[in-house]
Amino acid sequence: MSADGSYTYTLPSGTSAVFTTQKLSSFPAPVFGSLKPKQGIPRAKFTISGSHFGDTQGLGTVRFRKLFAEIDSWSDTSISAYVPSGLPVGTYKVSVNGAGGADAGGG
Numbered sequence: 001m002s003a004d005g006s007y008t009y010t011l012p013s014g015t016s017a018v019f020t021t022q023k024l025s026s027f028p029a030p031v032f033g034s035l036k037p038k039q040g041i042p043r044a045k046f047t048i049s050g051s052h053f054g055d056t057q058g059l060g061t062v063r064f065r066k067l068f069a070e071i072d073s074w075s076d077t078s079i080s081a082y083v084p085s086g087l088p089v090g091t092y093k094v095s096v097n098g099a100g101g102a103d104a105g106g107g
Contacts, residue, residue: 028052030098032105042087045072048079048107054099064092074099 033050040046054060055076062069062081069081079096095106 030054030096030100030102030104032096032107035094035107040083042083042085044083045080046083048081048094048096049077050079050096050104051077052098053077053079053096053104056099058099059097059101060099061097063095069094 028051030052031050032048035046035048037044037046048062053074053076057071057074060071060074060079062071062079064084064087067084067087069084072080072082074080093106096104098104
Protein backbone atom coordinates (compact mmCIF):
# COMPACT_ATOMS: atom_id res chain seq x y z
CA MET A 1 0.00 0.00 0.00
CA SER A 2 1.33 3.41 -0.91
CA ALA A 3 1.31 6.50 1.34
CA ASP A 4 -1.85 7.84 -0.34
CA GLY A 5 -3.84 4.70 0.54
CA SER A 6 -3.80 3.12 -2.93
CA TYR A 7 -2.89 -0.44 -3.86
CA THR A 8 -1.52 -1.79 -7.13
CA TYR A 9 -2.74 -5.18 -8.32
CA THR A 10 -1.28 -6.91 -11.38
CA LEU A 11 -3.90 -8.72 -13.44
CA PRO A 12 -3.07 -12.09 -15.05
CA SER A 13 -2.87 -10.58 -18.54
CA GLY A 14 -0.09 -8.26 -17.38
CA THR A 15 -2.26 -5.15 -17.16
CA SER A 16 -2.70 -3.36 -13.84
CA ALA A 17 -5.46 -1.63 -11.93
CA VAL A 18 -5.32 0.81 -9.02
CA PHE A 19 -7.84 0.65 -6.16
CA THR A 20 -8.26 3.38 -3.58
CA THR A 21 -9.86 2.51 -0.25
CA GLN A 22 -11.37 4.67 2.45
CA LYS A 23 -11.73 3.89 6.11
CA LEU A 24 -15.31 3.12 7.12
CA SER A 25 -15.07 5.95 9.65
CA SER A 26 -14.76 8.43 6.75
CA PHE A 27 -18.37 7.74 5.72
CA PRO A 28 -21.23 9.44 7.64
CA ALA A 29 -22.88 7.12 10.17
CA PRO A 30 -26.39 6.04 9.11
CA VAL A 31 -29.23 7.33 11.30
CA PHE A 32 -32.63 5.66 11.86
CA GLY A 33 -35.33 8.36 11.93
CA SER A 34 -38.85 6.93 11.86
CA LEU A 35 -40.88 3.85 10.89
CA LYS A 36 -44.33 4.10 9.28
CA PRO A 37 -46.74 2.48 9.80
CA LYS A 38 -45.84 1.31 13.31
CA GLN A 39 -47.85 -1.93 13.00
CA GLY A 40 -48.87 -4.38 10.33
CA ILE A 41 -49.11 -8.01 9.31
CA PRO A 42 -46.51 -10.22 7.62
CA ARG A 43 -45.83 -9.08 4.03
CA ALA A 44 -47.17 -5.57 4.81
CA LYS A 45 -45.05 -2.79 3.31
CA PHE A 46 -43.45 -0.21 5.61
CA THR A 47 -41.08 2.74 5.20
CA ILE A 48 -38.10 3.78 7.29
CA SER A 49 -36.92 7.38 7.08
CA GLY A 50 -33.52 8.56 8.16
CA SER A 51 -30.20 9.66 6.73
CA HIS A 52 -26.94 8.28 5.36
CA PHE A 53 -28.35 4.81 4.53
CA GLY A 54 -26.42 4.89 1.24
CA ASP A 55 -27.65 5.61 -2.29
CA THR A 56 -27.89 1.89 -3.04
CA GLN A 57 -28.49 -1.04 -0.71
CA GLY A 58 -24.98 -2.51 -0.85
CA LEU A 59 -24.47 -4.38 2.44
CA GLY A 60 -27.54 -2.73 3.98
CA THR A 61 -30.18 -4.77 5.80
CA VAL A 62 -33.41 -4.34 7.75
CA ARG A 63 -34.24 -6.89 10.46
CA PHE A 64 -37.05 -7.81 12.81
CA ARG A 65 -34.87 -9.36 15.52
CA LYS A 66 -33.09 -12.09 13.53
CA LEU A 67 -35.43 -12.15 10.51
CA PHE A 68 -34.45 -10.06 7.49
CA ALA A 69 -37.04 -7.92 5.73
CA GLU A 70 -37.31 -8.06 1.94
CA ILE A 71 -36.25 -4.67 0.56
CA ASP A 72 -38.53 -2.99 -1.99
CA SER A 73 -36.51 0.22 -2.51
CA TRP A 74 -33.46 1.85 -0.96
CA SER A 75 -32.15 5.41 -0.99
CA ASP A 76 -29.92 7.53 1.21
CA THR A 77 -32.92 8.82 3.22
CA SER A 78 -35.65 6.19 2.82
CA ILE A 79 -36.05 2.40 2.81
CA SER A 80 -39.24 0.59 1.79
CA ALA A 81 -39.49 -3.05 2.78
CA TYR A 82 -41.93 -5.85 3.72
CA VAL A 83 -42.58 -7.34 7.15
CA PRO A 84 -41.01 -10.84 7.07
CA SER A 85 -43.35 -13.77 6.33
CA GLY A 86 -44.05 -16.13 9.21
CA LEU A 87 -43.44 -13.51 11.89
CA PRO A 88 -45.53 -14.41 14.96
CA VAL A 89 -47.81 -11.86 16.61
CA GLY A 90 -45.81 -9.62 18.91
CA THR A 91 -43.79 -6.44 19.22
CA TYR A 92 -40.41 -6.36 17.49
CA LYS A 93 -37.45 -4.02 17.37
CA VAL A 94 -36.68 -3.14 13.76
CA SER A 95 -33.01 -2.48 13.10
CA VAL A 96 -31.19 -1.09 10.09
CA ASN A 97 -27.63 -1.44 8.88
CA GLY A 98 -26.64 1.11 6.24
CA ALA A 99 -25.20 0.32 2.81
CA GLY A 100 -21.68 0.05 4.25
CA GLY A 101 -22.86 -2.37 6.96
CA ALA A 102 -22.75 0.17 9.82
CA ASP A 103 -25.54 0.03 12.41
CA ALA A 104 -28.16 2.78 12.01
CA GLY A 105 -30.02 1.82 15.18
CA GLY A 106 -33.67 0.96 15.21
CA GLY A 107 -37.14 1.75 16.31
